[in-house]
Amino acid sequence: MITIQGKGVSTGVALGPLYFYKRADNTVPRYEAADTDAEWARFKAAQEKAVEELGELAEKARAEAGDEAAMLFETHQMMAEDLDYEEAIEAAIKEEKANAEAAVSDTAAQFAEMFASMDDAYMQARAADVKDVSGRILNILLGVVAGGIDSDVPVVLAADDLAPSETVQLDKSKILGFVTEGGSGSSHTAILARTMGIPAIIGLGDQVKKEYEGREVIIDGGTGKIVVDADVETKAILLKKQTEQKKMREMLEQLKGKPSESIDGQKVRVYCNIGNPEDVDNVLANDGEGVGLFRSEFLYLSCDDYPTEDYQFEAYKKALQNMGGREVVIRTLDIGADKQIAYFNMPEEENPALGNRALRICLNRPEIFYTQLRALYRASVYGKLGIMFPMVTSVWEVREAKKMCERVKKDLDAEGIPYSDEVELGIMIETPAAAIMSDRLAKEVDFFSCGTNDLTQYTLACDRQNSDLGRFFNPHHPAILRLLKIAADNAHKNGIWIGICGELGADLELTEAFLSIGIDELSVSPRSVLPLRKKIREINVPLVKDKILAQLLGDETPHV
Numbered sequence: 001m002i003t004i005q006g007k008g009v010s011t012g013v014a015l016g017p018l019y020f021y022k023r024a025d026n027t028v029p030r031y032e033a034a035d036t037d038a039e040w041a042r043f044k045a046a047q048e049k050a051v052e053e054l055g056e057l058a059e060k061a062r063a064e065a066g067d068e069a070a071m072l073f074e075t076h077q078m079m080a081e082d083l084d085y086e087e088a089i090e091a092a093i094k095e096e097k098a099n100a101e102a103a104v105s106d107t108a109a110q111f112a113e114m115f116a117s118m119d120d121a122y123m124q125a126r127a128a129d130v131k132d133v134s135g136r137i138l139n140i141l142l143g144v145v146a147g148g149i150d151s152d153v154p155v156v157l158a159a160d161d162l163a164p165s166e167t168v169q170l171d172k173s174k175i176l177g178f179v180t181e182g183g184s185g186s187s188h189t190a191i192l193a194r195t196m197g198i199p200a201i202i203g204l205g206d207q208v209k210k211e212y213e214g215r216e217v218i219i220d221g222g223t224g225k226i227v228v229d230a231d232v233e234t235k236a237i238l239l240k241k242q243t244e245q246k247k248m249r250e251m252l253e254q255l256k257g258k259p260s261e262s263i264d265g266q267k268v269r270v271y272c273n274i275g276n277p278e279d280v281d282n283v284l285a286n287d288g289e290g291v292g293l294f295r296s297e298f299l300y301l302s303c304d305d306y307p308t309e310d311y312q313f314e315a316y317k318k319a320l321q322n323m324g325g326r327e328v329v330i331r332t333l334d335i336g337a338d339k340q341i342a343y344f345n346m347p348e349e350e351n352p353a354l355g356n357r358a359l360r361i362c363l364n365r366p367e368i369f370y371t372q373l374r375a376l377y378r379a380s381v382y383g384k385l386g387i388m389f390p391m392v393t394s395v396w397e398v399r400e401a402k403k404m405c406e407r408v409k410k411d412l413d414a415e416g417i418p419y420s421d422e423v424e425l426g427i428m429i430e431t432p433a434a435a436i437m438s439d440r441l442a443k444e445v446d447f448f449s450c451g452t453n454d455l456t457q458y459t460l461a462c463d464r465q466n467s468d469l470g471r472f473f474n475p476h477h478p479a480i481l482r483l484l485k486i487a488a489d490n491a492h493k494n495g496i497w498i499g500i501c502g503e504l505g506a507d508l509e510l511t512e513a514f515l516s517i518g519i520d521e522l523s524v525s526p527r528s529v530l531p532l533r534k535k536i537r538e539i540n541v542p543l544v545k546d547k548i549l550a551q552l553l554g555d556e557t558p559h560v
């Protein structure tokens with residue numbers, strides 16, 4: 001039996017075989033083809049498989065999001081079989097004796113360059129398509145496992161760390177839990193694990209060895225402990241804990257339908273964070289009262305090219321409809337920093353967290369913003385929609401974003417397309433500048449939602465992705481709590497509501513503080529709804545308020 005200690009970032013006990021994430025190795029091998037006919041046959045087989053896969057994706061997209069979504073994959077199918085493209089690859093293999101991988105990679109680069117240099121914007125956009133199709137054929141040639149998991153049974157997934165673009169591609173039905181070498185509690189892998197309600201342990205360094213692959217492991221996301229080949233006694237203890245946790249959850253079920261209200265009658269709305277419309281099932285199963293954060297960038301991350309207006313419209317509409325009139329706050333695209341998307345072709349940055357991300361990209365590339373806002377407003381007639389902008393630092397940014405909303409509404413009016421007049425517009429408070437300027441910003445919007453993951457990162461100058469910074473990344477730091485109080489006071493002075501949608505919202509050690517400063521909404525992972533409601537119902541705000549407010553102004557305590 002081997003015991004390993006890491007940092008638990010999503011509670012629960014899971015048992016299953018350990019499986020290492022199979023990352024795509026994108027290095028293209030280059031060698032002289034000894035048998036060019038055999039090499040050509042390899043390419044033809046890979047091409048055929050790619051066309052087949054694209055056909056399946058088109059059918060799936062058609063069923064989930066309509067004809068326009070399917071068209072993208074059908075275009076890719078045609079591109080994979082395009083005669084000029086095929087002839088260029090054939091020439092590389094048969095005349096230059098290139099191996100199939102090198103031939104595909106070089107042809108893709110040539111064609112992408114040719115498309116990119118054309119004047120027509122439509123043709124320029126084909127550069128991304130040809131890269132994408134070629135990437136698919138290359139993956140088949142290289143034997144890369146789609147979705148990173150090639151197992152018939154669910155597994156405990158081990159990885160160094162996972163990028164958001166990788167996590168969205170995972171086959172979630174195959175994952176019992178996550179264990180990662182690096183990572184941090186506020187990284188998107190940890191957030192995903194909490195949204196899925198499965199245990200996760202991070203910061204394991206090199207303790208989880210490759211030779212453990214396939215062996216049975218038990219992980220306890222509460223304590224951060226991993227046991228490989230547990231002895232009978234240890235296994236019994238951990239499985240008993242798993243049963244107790246299940247019982248505890250069953251007890252919490254009694255709180256479904258009950259108000260999230262403190263003993264003295266202060267109401268807090270307990271909402272959920274989601275990454276795609278399918279997560280709504282989980283929200284409803286846990287009695288979430290609304291959606292406080294729909295991370296729309298996860299739609300972009302799971303696509304191979306810019307999602308069209310119709311594709312997005314269907315996704316937003318589905319979330320709104322399935323929430324049956326309960327509020328859904330959708331955050332506009334928040335990419336950049338750790339959430340990189342290849343087809344955006346963003347230049348590399350020295351400090352991506354301080355770079356061109358989130359609202360900055362939307363304001364710099366208005367065509368992307370316009371498409372998303374049109375999809376959002378069109379969907380607004382299907383429920384109660386809130387739109388919020390991430391990474392705000394200045395009043396002018398909000399004004400510019402609002403202007404774009406007005407332009408969208410005007411265009412929809414001109415086209416006779418309906419939208420709701422009751423869409424609330426809000427901003428995330430996730431930079432110190434936004435919190436400090438919240439008196440001004442509150443006059444511009446209908447609500448604030450505090451992104452404490454980034455607010456902690458930017459206030460403490462501490463990278464949220466860096467597992468080595470552990471105790472320095474302290475979301476309990478009084479600087480954060482003071483900023484939240486400033487924003488809450490300014491929100492209320494201006495008659496708007498304020499929520500918290502960062503991971504701190506679910507931190508039960510701070511629920512008293514949040515109620516004391518008057519937070520109106522806490523948006524958490526679906527599994528945290530009922531424990532949070534239980535906590536809220538046990539608090540008597542007038543009894544704790546003075547002590548808590550005094551503490552907010554007090555010294556910081558080291559984070560453990």
Ligand code: PEP
Nearest residue numbers: 430451452453454501502
């Ligand atoms: C945050 O920063 O707290 C937040 C909710 O957004 P994200 O974690 O997606 O950056």
Ligand code: MG
Nearest residue numbers: 430451453454
């Ligand atoms: Mg953020």
